[in-house]
Amino acid sequence: MANMVRRHTTSARLWRAGLYTLLIMAALVYLLPLVVMLLTSLKPLDDIRAGGLLSLPSTISFEAWSKAWGSACTGMRCNGMSGYFLNSIAIVVPAVAISSLVGALNGYVLTKWRFRGANLCFALLLFGCFVPFQVVLMPMARTLGWLGLASSTSGLVLVHVVYGIAFTTLFFRNYYVSIPDEMIAAAKLDGAGFWRIFWRILLPVSGPIITVTVIWQFTQIWNDFLFGVSFAGFDSQPVTVALNNMVNTSTGVKEYNVDMAAAMIAALPTLVVYVLAGKYFVRGLTAGSVKG
């Protein structure tokens, strides 16, 4: 950008100033909810009652955060979000790992070990990307009951894996299509078999698409509410469901600062993932479109 040729007339400068003003305004509008949440979570209740959504807190206190984490009431229990946060991790980590691995294997078979009907198989899998959550609720509930996994963490992991495979397969298949078949042929001649080629040749070059898949799956599963509220048991509810229970409680005084802190806690992991790996996400999505 630094070496771009620009006109330096007065009207050009005015245009540019106007453009930046507009962009900054737009950015502020998008940032505002987050700012309000953060400010509110740091205010004592008295400040909030005094009104003024955007007013700065009189004293900054992290009391709301520690309450949200450790002692706020979610329905019947008053142990804060911490337990549910761990529940979410216990669901997300295996679900992301399994669905990504299965997706990678599917992509590998669909591109490098093509069989009769591979395209039909892929088309049907793709169909899975367009099935709305609500449609599968009832059959999924029956299936989980039949498998003896109802109201358990494993059951939720299974649901997310099944629902995620369509997406992960799509990602990996499209990435592996661009990897030359000759590389696989060379590995076969070198004496590598099906699994050896997968572990030693294909997975090591899948970095960009693994990043995309993991981020995608992580945010999808972490942010899921519907499956969580439908299939989780009392002890396996994810953080999103806990947040809802906390905010929607109808007893006592409404503690907005605690609610906001809890919402921040629930949103933090996905935020962190995007900040840390967002660059690779974009890079991974565009990988292959430009030859390195």
Add this chain to the structure above:
Amino acid sequence: MATLQLNNIVKDFGGTQVIKGVDLEVKDREFVVFVGPSGCGKSTLMRMIAGLESTTSGEIAIDGQRVNEVGPADRGLAMVFQSYALYPHMTVEDNMGFSLRLAKVPKAERREKVLAAARILQLEPLLDRKPRALSGGQRQRVAIGRAIVRNPSIFLFDEPLSNLDAALRVQMRIELARLHEELDATMIYVTHDQIEAMTMADKIVVLQDGVVEQIGSPMELYHHPRNRFVAGFIGSPKMNFLEVEVRGADAEGVDVALPGGDCRVPVAGDGVSAGDTLTLGIRPEHLVLDEAGPLTGRIQVIERLGGVTSLYLEHGDSEWILVADGNVAHRVHDEVRFTFDPACAHLFTADGLALAHLTRHPLADIDRKENRASSASDGR
């Protein structure tokens, strides 16, 4: 020792035959080139030999042993691919040693073999690099090195030079020929580039539509093409073809009518009779500009290459390409007369088969090894 026999090989892809019964015998230490237009099945045939593609029917035998049911890694072959097919996440050394690693060869021995191959290909300074830090020519050498390390009985090359620029291709061509002698290996090479085929092969296999059109030494193919396809495919620019009427024919030659008078071509005329129509084939480099020549044409295009000049001529509805020396002063639209030595001409029957020449060209049976000074001639 490594010989290869193909007996009536057929490949059927869902009802379409892409290889229609190929027979081939490759001798030990021979350099065989498969050549043909794209889609002729040459790469498929090579992949079948490598074991990457199953064989619908027929038998592949290496050293007399049937290998149809043997997996690609166990046939004792190594293959070099057009796209190099290096493993991008491994260093040059790991790329070359991958097969040995899978075969559980001890590390020290592995390194020794990789180093030996690297020495042959001058890759030693590059052993720690990743493929993306190499130039195209270096990558190709690594791919060849990976093949050498396996110490295969037969090397397979699938258009290995097509991704290189012209100057590098010439250099690699010579290097491959040198390698062939140094390794004393049997090599099979697929290309669509006839210069590669002509310069490197002991034996060329010309393929079209899954059928072998002719097998022979480069000079045999050039001077004694078996049919019209081979005649047109080998040689550049392409051979000129002209429909001619037979005036008379016997075992000593065939008289044909040309626009500027009759001409006797010294080919066996058995089975040909006066009044038949044949196709006369004559290579552009065998046409000679001659004020008194029996053929005429008007120049449409002149391509001056310095050393030689190609003239594209038109006469009526027939077109001719004539390769003359570099000092031709003619201009476009000039009318020129030209002739040829009938001994250089070929005659093809209506079904495309060539009538046999009465005398064999003196160089038709020349051995490739007679074309270069080699270590093999030192009595090794």
